[in-house]
Amino acid sequence: MTKTLRPSGGGGRSFRLGAVLIDLHAHSSQSDGTDTPAALVSAASAAGLDVVALTDHDTTAGWQEAIAAVRPGLRLVPGAELSCGVTDEAGRTISVHLLAYLFDPSSPALGREQARLRSERRARLRMMAERMAADGFPVDPDDVLGRLPEDAPGGRPHLAMALVRAGVVNTVDEAFARFLAAGNDYYLPRTDTPVEAAIEMIAEAGGVTVLAHPFARSRGPVVDVRVIAGLAARGLTGIEVDHPDHDTVTRDDLRRIATDLSLVGTGSSDYHGANKAIRLGQETTAPEMFDRLVEKASGARVVVG
Numbered sequence: 001m002t003k004t005l006r007p008s009g010g011g012g013r014s015f016r017l018g019a020v021l022i023d024l025h026a027h028s029s030q031s032d033g034t035d036t037p038a039a040l041v042s043a044a045s046a047a048g049l050d051v052v053a054l055t056d057h058d059t060t061a062g063w064q065e066a067i068a069a070v071r072p073g074l075r076l077v078p079g080a081e082l083s084c085g086v087t088d089e090a091g092r093t094i095s096v097h098l099l100a101y102l103f104d105p106s107s108p109a110l111g112r113e114q115a116r117l118r119s120e121r122r123a124r125l126r127m128m129a130e131r132m133a134a135d136g137f138p139v140d141p142d143d144v145l146g147r148l149p150e151d152a153p154g155g156r157p158h159l160a161m162a163l164v165r166a167g168v169v170n171t172v173d174e175a176f177a178r179f180l181a182a183g184n185d186y187y188l189p190r191t192d193t194p195v196e197a198a199i200e201m202i203a204e205a206g207g208v209t210v211l212a213h214p215f216a217r218s219r220g221p222v223v224d225v226r227v228i229a230g231l232a233a234r235g236l237t238g239i240e241v242d243h244p245d246h247d248t249v250t251r252d253d254l255r256r257i258a259t260d261l262s263l264v265g266t267g268s269s270d271y272h273g274a275n276k277a278i279r280l281g282q283e284t285t286a287p288e289m290f291d292r293l294v295e296k297a298s299g300a301r302v303v304v305g
């Protein structure tokens, strides 16, 4: 894609040369990113993106602020990333993240489940911080929780940042590697939503779903192609193919799986602000894939600046 019509509020200057940049996975300070929703939207414009999606973990609390911050030249896709679990053929429960776009945020079933997840996440974050404090680490659970916006879902990155501030580690990544990754001493699991139920809830709310970083093996056990096929049969719309946690071979595998199962294949950065060394627009989605997602969604509109 080379020539694009940019949505422009100001008349005249509408064509520009270059690729259309669509990044459908980014976190704000409403979950575990460091940019406020408004700052994230401004950063997307500054990065030259045409489309950005706001996908905070288990909350839509950033939507309003993000929508108000959209300026000409940018389109915003309101979304979320839902913490889910799926049981594989061997009976193991695997943690998966489900990106959800353009759903009605006032859907009662969805709202209840997201509130449950946020509350569980906060309790879990407190318990992880308490366990570290009890072992003599200089972290204050009240301070870790007190820094979150009201009713925001806490996550391991918030504890990781506290460890950086306390000088225990130099980076968030180091905190995960030494203390917080699954299997490490201070890791605690969550009771996530069964992914089939989440797909159904989002579909009922008029939205579409994309399985986030399905083969991000560095994070722990991942699903296999049979599980993805099962989810496709249950209404999953797409899978994230190009993601910083997927190597070249993995991306090729996922692209083939998407084609075989008629799933939309996306690419996105999973931007978390200063919490990760990843740029907005580092990975992008092809315009025709984006169009397929938007065509299927009816629960909320793409916000045009």
Ligand code: AMP
Residues within 6 Å of the ligand: 032, 057, 154, 155, 156, 157, 172, 173, 176, 177, 181, 219, 272, 275, 276
């Ligand atoms: P939680 O939601 O509390 O289970 O924490 C998971 C979050 O931590 C995800 O949003 C990831 O982006 C982030 N994360 C997972 N692994 C790492 C890592 N090794 N380094 C930095 N961030 C990570």
Ligand code: FE
Residues within 6 Å of the ligand: 027, 032, 057, 155, 272
């Ligand atoms: Fe995250």
Ligand code: FE
Residues within 6 Å of the ligand: 081, 097, 212, 213
């Ligand atoms: Fe994720």
Ligand code: ZN
Residues within 6 Å of the ligand: 025, 027, 081, 212, 270
């Ligand atoms: Zn994410």
